[in-house]
Amino acid sequence: MTLETYQTNGFYDELFERDGKPHASAKPLVDWIDTLTRPDLKRRQTAAEDALYQSGNTFNVYGDKKGTEKILPFDIIPRVVTAREWDKLERGIAQRITALNLFIQDIYNDQKIIKDGVIPAEMIFSSACYLKPCEGLKPPKGVWTHISGTDFVRDADGEFYVLEDNLRCPSGISYVLENRAVQKLITPQAFHTMKIRPVSNYGDQLYRALKYIAPDGRGDDAIVVVLTPGIYNSAYFEHAYLAQQMGVPLCQNSDLVVDDDKVFMRTTGGLVRVDVIYRRIDDEFIDPDVFRKDSLLGVPGIMRAYMKGNVSLANAPGTGIADDKAIYAYVPKIVKYYLDEDAIAQNVRTFICEDDAERSYVLDNLDKLVVKAVNLSGGYGMLIGPKSTKAEQKEFAEKIKAKPRDYIAQPTLALSRAPTLCGNAIEGRHVDFRPYSLYSDGIFTLPGGLTRVALKKGSLVVNSSQGGGSKDTWVLGEDDHILEGGA
Amino acid sequence: MMLSRVANSIYWMARYMERADNVARFIDVNTHLMLDLTLNREATQWFPLVATSGDDQTFSQRYKVADERNVLRFLTFDQKNPNSILHCIYRARENARTVREVLPVDVWEKINELYHLTQAHSRKRSVADLMDYYTQVRRTGHLMTGLMYNTMSRSQGWQFAHLGQMLERADKTARLLDVKYFLLLPQTSLLDTPFDAVQWGAVLKSVHALEMYRQRFHTINYKDVTQFLLFEKFFPRSVAFCLDEAAQTLSRLSQGIERPNKAIIEMAILTKTIAASEATQVIATGLHEFIDVLQYNMNLVDEAIYESFFKD
Numbered sequence: 099m100t101l102e103t104y105q106t107n108g109f110y111d112e113l114f115e116r117d118g119k120p121h122a123s124a125k126p127l128v129d130w131i132d133t134l135t136r137p138d139l140k141r142r143q144t145a146a147e148d149a150l151y152q153s154g155n156t157f158n159v160y161g162d163k164k165g166t167e168k169i170l171p172f173d174i175i176p177r178v179v180t181a182r183e184w185d186k187l188e189r190g191i192a193q194r195i196t197a198l199n200l201f202i203q204d205i206y207n208d209q210k211i212i213k214d215g216v217i218p219a220e221m222i223f224s225s226a227c228y229l230k231p232c233e234g235l236k237p238p239k240g241v242w243t244h245i246s247g248t249d250f251v252r253d254a255d256g257e258f259y260v261l262e263d264n265l266r267c268p269s270g271i272s273y274v275l276e277n278r279a280v281q282k283l284i285t286p287q288a289f290h291t292m293k294i295r296p297v298s299n300y301g302d303q304l305y306r307a308l309k310y311i312a313p314d315g316r317g318d319d320a321i322v323v324v325l326t327p328g329i330y331n332s333a334y335f336e337h338a339y340l341a342q343q344m345g346v347p348l349c350q351n352s353d354l355v356v357d358d359d360k361v362f363m364r365t366t367g368g369l370v371r372v373d374v375i376y377r378r379i380d381d382e383f384i385d386p387d388v389f390r391k392d393s394l395l396g397v398p399g400i401m402r403a404y405m406k407g408n409v410s411l412a413n414a415p416g417t418g419i420a421d422d423k424a425i426y427a428y429v430p431k432i433v434k435y436y437l438d439e440d441a442i443a444q445n446v447r448t449f450i451c452e453d454d455a456e457r458s459y460v461l462d463n464l465d466k467l468v469v470k471a472v473n474l475s476g477g478y479g480m481l482i483g484p485k486s487t488k489a490e491q492k493e494f495a496e497k498i499k500a501k502p503r504d505y506i507a508q509p510t511l512a513l514s515r516a517p518t519l520c521g522n523a524i525e526g527r528h529v530d531f532r533p534y535s536l537y538s539d540g541i542f543t544l545p546g547g548l549t550r551v552a553l554k555k556g557s558l559v560v561n562s563s564q565g566g567g568s569k570d571t572w573v574l575g576e577d578d579h580i581l582e583g584g585a
Numbered sequence: 586m587m588l589s590r591v592a593n594s595i596y597w598m599a600r601y602m603e604r605a606d607n608v609a610r611f612i613d614v615n616t617h618l619m620l621d622l623t624l625n626r627e628a629t630q631w632f633p634l635v636a637t638s639g640d641d642q643t644f645s646q647r648y649k650v651a652d653e654r655n656v657l658r659f660l661t662f663d664q665k666n667p668n669s670i671l672h673c674i675y676r677a678r679e680n681a682r683t684v685r686e687v688l689p690v691d692v693w694e695k696i697n698e699l700y701h702l703t704q705a706h707s708r709k710r711s712v713a714d715l716m717d718y719y720t721q722v723r724r725t726g727h728l729m730t731g732l733m734y735n736t737m738s739r740s741q742g743w744q745f746a747h748l749g750q751m752l753e754r755a756d757k758t759a760r761l762l763d764v765k766y767f768l769l770l771p772q773t774s775l776l777d778t779p780f781d782a783v784q785w786g787a788v789l790k791s792v793h794a795l796e797m798y799r800q801r802f803h804t805i806n807y808k809d810v811t812q813f814l815l816f817e818k819f820f821p822r823s824v825a826f827c828l829d830e831a832a833q834t835l836s837r838l839s840q841g842i843e844r845p846n847k848a849i850i851e852m853a854i855l856t857k858t859i860a861a862s863e864a865t866q867v868i869a870t871g872l873h874e875f876i877d878v879l880q881y882n883m884n885l886v887d888e889a890i891y892e893s894f895f896k897d
Contacts, residue, residue, distance in 0.1 A: 151701070152697060152698055152701075153690075153697075154682070324686075329679075329682055329683050338682075338686045341686035342685065342686040346686075347587070347591070348591075348686045349588065350590070352590065353588050363588060364588065364590070365586045365587055365588055365589060366586060366587055366588075366589055366592045366741060366838070366895075367586045367841065368842075
């Protein structure tokens with residue numbers, strides 16, 4: 099009887115109605131959890147953490163000389179997304195990515211959207227994410243954003259809102275797959291309670307999407323690799339994991355060499371041509387000949403090989419322009435402009451500080467709004483108005499006035515909560531949701547995703563760098579879907 | 586075909602794991618031997634362990650007395666000893682981490698588990714009661730070898746791991762014999778006494794060879810032990826067996842590679858020498874000198890492997 103005293107405290111809850119009864123869709127899971135004792139739950143929680151620790155999906159604690167390693171905290175109570183909710187999310191994501199991909203292609207080529215006056219030119223060219231070297235670029239098959247992970251949150255009304263589009267090779271997918279594996283290990287019985295869609299074929303789908311963009315004529319023999327900044331990168335586990343899931347080489351920059359505008363890897367049998375690179379190195383570091391000269395992670399000459407069509411990169415460089423938090427405000431217009439459709443996935447109301455009227459509204463309401471730097475992620479460079487001090491508000495006011503283009507503001511949302519094991523009790527904690535999508539001949543969104551949870555009581559910041567953890571996410575299916583065994 | 590860097594890492598992962606396993610077994614056997622002997626206990630019996638690892642100089646710089654406590658600390662958890670178990674396991678895991686995309690998940694998890702166990706143990710001050718830990722190191726070594734043997738395709742990854750393991754094992758068996766021979770032989774008054782049999786029995790145990798040796802020679806004496814550990818064709822820890830395996834592995838790895846392969850040439854010299862030798866003759870002309878040349882040639886092979894496969 100572990101959920102008997104659970105309180106929603108007026109927030110939208112992922113498993114419960116406002117009156118304290120479980121959502122119809124979540125009831126079998128809630129009933130099952132309720133049969134467990136607290137010590138049993140706690141024991142399973144510890145077992146899950148041990149399993150993750152042993153699997154080595156850990157990051158080094160910064161500045162710790164003893165080599166202490168930590169896992170991303172994992173909560174064993176899954177989050178449930180109904181088939182209906184998923185259907186809408188999936189359509190919303192596909193529409194959004196289709197439009198953003200057309201937008202990026204347009205921005206680096208014809209710039210019709212600017213000429214037609216939908217987005218002011220200065221919004222584009224003032225963005226730090228606009229990459230001049232990509233002008234005129236036409237990536238293979240017209241795809242720029244092969245891999246993306248759209249961040250959603252739910253507000254008090256229970257509606258999903260897009261928070262960020264994450265079009266620059268977002269990380270976290272390995273947690274989705276690992277969390278599911280651990281959840282199966284720890285609570286196999288729970289999988290019998292409902293129809294859950296599997297996530298385990300992500301590796302296949304990713305490999306197909308990458309192979310799809312191989313240079314013409316390279317056919318079935320095309321070689322796909324993953325490019326990592328190396329073992330000290332905090333997402334190294336994920337890079338190795340994805341290479342393993344696809345059965346392809348995991349390269350560091352020292353493994354690659356460009357010759358005659360083609361990319362080769364150094365193997366035990368000599369140089370072997372590489373065709374597709376899933377690169378997990380940021381745009382500005384990928385080629386010191388073109389972008390940052392001081393980059394030690396990049397491969398000199400790789401951009402020239404790419405521009406000539408001798409190698410394909412995923413994602414294409416330059417996609418960050420559509421990730422700029424000020425451009426984000428224009429996405430509903432972008433969808434309308436390219437697809438002549440209304441956006442299915444809702445945006446959060448966004449105030450652009452570059453705009454005089456909106457800026458003065460923001461400055462007058464700093465205590466109510468969330469302010470974000472347009473080109474930072476990970477919960478950095480952020481002011482959460484209602485939780486901030488006068489001094490912090492003053493500091494942000496100065497920053498905004500100094501560089502208005504660098505900031506946007508949004509109303510503070512009452513993020514939904516999900517029951518989470520906190521010590522020995524189950525309490526509500528705020529969550530977000532990041533499904534992952536692949537763009538090849540169509541758009542595939544993995545039915546699942548990363549639910550990040552702010553473990554600190556009352557906290558709205560779910561980022562792992564700021565005390566966040568994660569949960570397994572169960573997207574429910576219908577009978578005509580492939581389902582996890584046991585359902 | 587695999588990335589040169591990956592091949593290099595997997596080769597060294599296997600070498601370091603084999604090294605950790607050997608050190609753990611040497612310590613384990615020596616500890617048990619101490620229980621059998623009372624003679625000159627502290628002074629003479631622990632230092633040979635350090636000599637076996639080839640790090641006597643490093644040891645002498647850092648410790649005054651070669652007693653049980655110091656030697657165990659040096660060989661087990663001393664971070665400044667490049668061949669301590671802790672250091673070997675760190676290096677093995679670090680190498681595994683850079684190539685985990687080519688390893689079966691279980692292999693990685695085992696080595697990771699051992700790494701965390703080692704970290705936990707190394708934080709304790711005392712080196713007493715480490716027997717369980719040494720057992721754990723040896724078990725993990727066997728588990729990893731077994732997992733790889735049973736679950737990995739015989740593509741290049743496995744071949745390089747196998748090559749590394751065989752060369753490391755040949756080196757350690759030779760070294761152990763060299764040191765023990767040097768220490769035990771001067772005590773001529775003890776030759777062919779029960780004391781001698783106990784000592785050489787411990788040497789055999791250190792390389793898991795006691796039972797197999799008995800089936801071959803029945804009684805323990807230094808000449809037959811030398812013959813068995815260096816030249817026995819069918820025992821998987823003898824120098825001859827390990828080098829033969831290494832040679833076969835090298836030739837499999839070299840198939841279809843056009844570039845001149847120095848490793849094959851060096852390896853052939855080595856296996857030829859072994860094939861043409863036997864214990865009586867080697868002892869007559871000097872066992873230490875023979876093993877010295879052997880190790881020199883093994884280093885040449887290692888360098889040639891680097892040149893042929895790992896260097897860009």
